[in-house]
Amino acid sequence: MIGLTFRRVFRSVFRRPRYATGFLVAGILGLSGNLYLDSLEGSIRSSLGSKSRELLTADLSISVRRLTTAADRAKIDGFLKPIAEETTRSLDLFSMLSTKTGSRLVMLEAIEGNYPLVGRITLARGGPIERRTPKAGLGQGRIWIDRDVRDSLGLAIGGHAKLGDRDFEVTDVILDDTADTFRSFSIAPQIMLTVEDLWTTNLVRKGSTVADRTYSVLKAGVSSKDSARRWNAETDDVAIRATPAEEASEQIAKLTSRLNDYLGLVGLTTLFLALIGIAFLFQTELRRRVRSIGTLRALGDSNRRIVLEISAEAMVLGLVAGLASIGLVHFTLPFAARFVAEISGSVITPRVSALSALLTVGVGAFFGFFIAYPFAARIGRLKPNALFQDEANLEIPSRLRDELQFLPLAALFYGLSIYHAHSWRVGSVFFGLAFASAIALFAIGRFLFGRLERFRTRGLALKLALRSLARNPWSSLSGFVAVGLGAMLLSLIPDLQGIIESEIERPEGSTVPSLFLFDIQEDQFPDVGKTIVEHGGKFAFPTPLIRARLETIRGKPVEKALDFAERSTREQEEEERSRNRGFNLTYRDRLLDSEAITKGRSFSGRFDPAAGKPAEVTLERQYADRLGVQVGDRVGFDVQGIPIEAEVVGLRRVRWSSFQPNFFVVFQPGVLEDAPKTFLGGVPALSEAKKREIQSAIVAKFPNVSIMQVDEMVRKILKIFDQMGLAIRITAILSIVTGIFVIFSIARRQALIRRRSALLLRTVGAAARDVMAIFLWEFGILSVIASAFGVLFSVTIARIIAWVLFDRLDFGLNPGAFLVIGGVGAIALGAVALAASKLVREKPWRLLQEEDR
Amino acid sequence: MDTLVVNRLRKSFRQGESEIAVIRDLAFSVTKGETVAILGKSGSGKSTLLSLLAGLDAPDAGEVLLEGVDLAKLPEEALLKIRNEKIGIVFQQFHLFPELTALENAAIPLELRGDPEAEAKARAALEAVGLAHRLGHTPDRLSGGEKQRVAIARAFVSEPAILLADEPSGNLDGKTGEEVMDLLFRRVRERGMTLILVTHDEALAARCGRRVVLDHGSIVTS
Structure with missing residues (x-):
């Protein structure tokens, strides 16, 4: 019996190539987005993980964001002595580097002779520098500078620059540092000097923000994770934290994983849209098969088995869609990895993890089954004689219990929201908004369609379209909610992106500073203010x-x-x-x-x-x-x-x-x-000239004060955003393609449901164009109103998010919103015209032929 | 005067490689006010003939002259007009618009031709079939007999020259079927309308003025 079931399931899938293809395309569109993101993140993590010691430059680091005291040092040394093979120390702090031509904010990295314990620094002239390499070009007033400093200040090897109270000679340019992944995202480029030289700059003063790090390579057999855990558990001062190498790579991977979390939700949006499309596609297919189902029932097949078989077919298709997505991602991931490597400067080895692959196949199969089951169960509940009716005319009753059968889908979707966002709060908000929007769209649709009939018109096509919308509430409302949600999700992504970009670029209020000064000592404070005022600031x-x-x-x-x-x-x-x-x-x-x-x-x-x-x-x-x-x-x-x-x-x-x-x-x-x-x-x-003037004056008088140019930082953030935006846009395009698919599947189902009415109208003398006009009116009204509300929801949600994140109420409307309304309307009309074109050409005598069946 | 003249009518369908002749050189005529029953076994070509007479499909050869106009030669636009104004059809499965009320269903043919009194005429047509109390009901709230009465009202509302009925009582129980057929024949008689009735039912056929028996697309008795 099980063999028969399997045979029937597979035969059914293979004998319906158009339906199976549609299902698979939607499934692949929906599943591959998240698999792509998961795989890319996994690849970045595993690539970083394999280099975690190089990233930390050690097995273990003990660090604090202040200068360690003698007592701290004694404790750290006492802890490390029995377990460490070798230790070294670095002090990191922001500072201003000035030359004759200008100044800029830099990150000073003061190191000892054996830094880095693990990994290497590559210099333009000195080549690779490792633990045992003598640092001949460093110390005694000599520094190495990042390429970015060389380019922005025109500082060549042999040139001079001032750090704090001391002049330094540039002896080399840092081309690469294995510890400094994603260097292109840094606001302050790196300068290396020795710890001894740092003390002579007079930059480290009371209250200065310095990261004081002690790195160590541990003895054989000593676990860095256990050691870090032991330090963190035993130390009295929770601000002094031990970090094992494994965690260092995790912290860096977080840079990309944050972006990935949000992209994951965009990917989930695509999956959501794909599921809506599949649901409509499945319903259309199910209507086509009612007679076959009726025949099976008449031949004595059990209702339960038929329902399970139909659901199993969808499960097989979901599973195949999952497998196809894995294939697609496997072959295209290297291109994405190359792209990430290009913008981040970090080499990524692309691979699809077994867990991600399993999850994709599992999600595909689960969604396939649970999308099909509730609809199949409703058909299965009908009496066999009802199943011999014309498919379009079949009334499929719906009860609350039927709707509850969608709960497993909702539960998995909620779980996936949290899984992809890596945050129960963000995941819940995302899921809650999607769910609340669906309910709100349903309520609005119900209210509107109930009143459409009151609209008086002389045009018969419009009148019939309005009646049809009003009197087929379930079919109209399901289409309305799906189109509305699709439009909402399509509009939300670019809308949010626009708000975030404009917020960073031009925050509201007039108090945004041009320069931001920090590390001002208490005794310098009045004079710093005075200097700024003297120079017109x-x-x-x-x-x-x-x-x-x-x-x-x-x-x-x-x-x-x-x-x-x-x-x-x-x-x-x-x-x-x-x-x-x-x-x-x-x-x-x-x-x-x-x-x-x-x-x-x-x-x-x-x-x-x-x-x-x-x-x-x-x-x-x-x-x-x-x-x-x-x-x-x-x-x-x-x-x-x-x-x-x-x-x-x-x-x-x-x-x-x-x-x-x-x-x-x-x-x-x-x-x-x-x-x-x-x-x-x-x-x-301030004007650009005034800003430079004030910066130069401050740097000259107060070399320990750090100055950040806010607009430069904004430019940097926007550049990062632009690179992120590309990833968002690519993921959004997937959503849009899926959205078009959804609209087309809804249009096809609506056309099928209206088939009998269309034939009947032709029989009583309506022209094909009249029937087409009814279709276009009906679906045009439905999709334009639905997308308008979808966009309205997206605009509202985006503004609520902007209000929560930025405390900013923005009533401006993105012109893209109208594009979404127009676009969804146009696509919907195109889709329904395409779906209905065959139908309106159908000869009306089909109706009489069906009488003979 | 002949309302309908059918001349050497032929129609065949392709089925795979072979061509199946469904109507073979059919010829008959029906005079105004005449009632004709078309009988035949399943597959004899009854429904195909009805679709050709209604102008719902085009013949391969021959003529269907309705009040002297050959339906086979008419362009689509003119055919639509004829279908709307001259022909009324009653189906076995009623074929009402499920989302429309009885009144709206009956008014559709008149609305299609832009008749400003469509609603009033439809109301009168429904009253005439005894459904004055069901005007605002959609088909799902009507019994089988009531549905067929709405279909009859819809067929009569445009006062067609000819009424084509395809097994009109086939989906109704015996008593209801009888009542509906009484109504149909009464209305046809009152209006002096021409009726072509396709049926399996010998008793029903006996109520018509003439019987045409089809077998494999040809008339065997007329």
Whole structure:
């Protein structure tokens, strides 16, 4: 019996080549997008993973974002001595490099003689430099510079540049550094010097932001992961973190995986569209087969087996679509890998992982089965005599229980949303929005179609089209929801991209600075302001910056880091980051215009130590959310050795893209004034010449102050975005192609359902063009209204996202939205004209022939 | 005067390599107000003949003259007009528009020709078949007999010269079928309309003025 079932399933698939081809094309379109992204991410991860020691330049790194004290060093040395074969230290900090022609922000990497312990640096003149290679060109006032510094400042080998208080000679140019993957994305290019030379620059001062790292190659048999875990568990200071080589590659891979997460949702959109298309394709096919099903039933075949066989056919097709997607991705992935390598400068070995392949085939088979089953079950429930009716006229009743059969599909889709977003929050929001939009479209369609009939018209075609829409609610509404969702998803991607780009390029508000100054020492602060004013600028939002660490929440010590292996979602990563890293905080008496209190209140005034009340703090709302902190809770900080307890009096919404000095934690004035601190601030919009003048003056007078050119940074981000945008556009094109397929399958089904009415109209004297006009009116109205609402939803959702992300309400409408409405309408009309053309040409006597059946 | 004249009518269909002659040199005529039953076994060519008489399909050869106009020679536009104004058809399966009410179904032929009184005439036609109380009902809310009455009203509403009926009681139970056929014949008689009725039912055929028996596309008895 099972053999017969298998035989019938495969025979059925092979004997319906057009249907099978349509199913497979949609399946491949839907499945290959995510498989592509998964495989590309997997390839990047495995390529980076194989180079993880080179990326960290060691087996283990112990680092802290401040200068280590003698006590810290003793602890680190004591920990490493029994397990490390060799250690080295590096200090990284931002600084300004100036020459006679100009200055720019650079990342200083001060190293010791045996750096890098693993991997290599390739120099233009000195060639590859490794652990044992003598660093002849470094030290005693000599530095190596990145290619980017050479090109932007016109600095050649033998040239001179100033870092802090000291002049340096450029002895070589860094062409490649195995530790510096994705170097082209960096805002500040690299400068290498020795640790000894760094001390002579006078750049490292109290409160300077320095990353102090101790690298080690471990003795044979010592596990870097276990060692890192042991350090992180035993150390008192959670800000000093040990990182094993394996995690270093993971951290770098995150750069691409974030983008991949969002692309994954675009890919999921394509899958969603493909499923809608397949559902309509399947329904059309099922209607064509009702007589065969009726015959089987009449011959005594069991209803259950017929339903399962039909569902199994779809499962086989889904499975084949999965396999075909694997083949397609396998053969085209090397091209994508080459593209990624070109923009990132990192070599990627392309491969489709077994897990991704299995997931694709599994998803294909699962979706195939569960898309088919609910429809097949409805047909199976009909009495055999009903199945001998004309396929177009067949009334297939629907009950709530039938709709519940789609739940496995919804559950898998929800699971995939979370899996691809790597975030239950983003995944849930994505799924929730798709689901809510479908419900809303359904409700709108129902309301509108019920009222269409009241519209009075003399044109018979329009009148009949309106009646048909109104009186075939299920068929009209399913088409309406599918077209609406398709249009929404098609419009959402470019709309969001546009909003994000315009936000980064031109954030709202006039307070975006031209220059951003940081690492200003307390004693320099008044003079820096004065210098800016002297050169025609304004020193805006001068802000103290104090290094601190979160110690307690509601009196309980902050939990330690999650184990490396336990983190699987963005939420866990963010929570861990919030809890474990040292961070900068500030104090001020009022809010910036980029922030607003969303819960609680602002400060009551200056802190009064005599009042016997704790200090007041406000927290950024998402940061508070991650920590699980509410208004009224007490939080304890370690401010450079001094414990301070504070009460959370308010939560703030912050527009991070304002480029203003925004902070997660802000204290009320009167608490931290005496703490060691640096200052930062901005200089509002300036001409290019003025900007250069102020930068030169500051660099000359205050060589330790770092200056970031905001517009240069924006350009850099936009460049990255442009490269990301290409990936988004490619994925979006997949969605659009799938969307066209969906519209065509809906049009075909609608045409089939209307076949009998069309023939009947021809019989009573309607011309083929009249029948075509009815089709065009009906589907034109349906698709234009549906796509208009779909676009309206997308515009709303994009603006809600923009509001949540950027605290910005944008009422401007992207002209692309009209393009989507027009495009979907035109495609729909074209598709229905194509689908109906054969039908309206059909001879009306077919109706009489069918009488004889 | 002959309402319908059929002359040396031929029609065949291709089935794979072979050609099957369904109507072979058929000739007969029907005078105004005459009622004719076409009988024959399944596959005898009854439905094909009906589709040729209705101008729904074109013959391979021969003529179908309706009130002197050869349907086979008419362009599509003119044929549509004839179908709309001169021919009424009643199907075995009723073939009502499922989304339209009884009134709208009956009004369709008149709406197609742009008659401003379509609704009023359709209402009258439905009242005449005893469905005044079912005007706003869609077919799914009508019984089989009621559906066929709507179909009859639709066929009569445009006051055609000829009514073609294809097994009109074939889908109805005995009593309902009888009632509907009584109605059909009464209306035909009242209007003095020409009726061609395709049926298996000898008793029904006996109610017609003349019987034409088809076998393999040829008339064996007339």
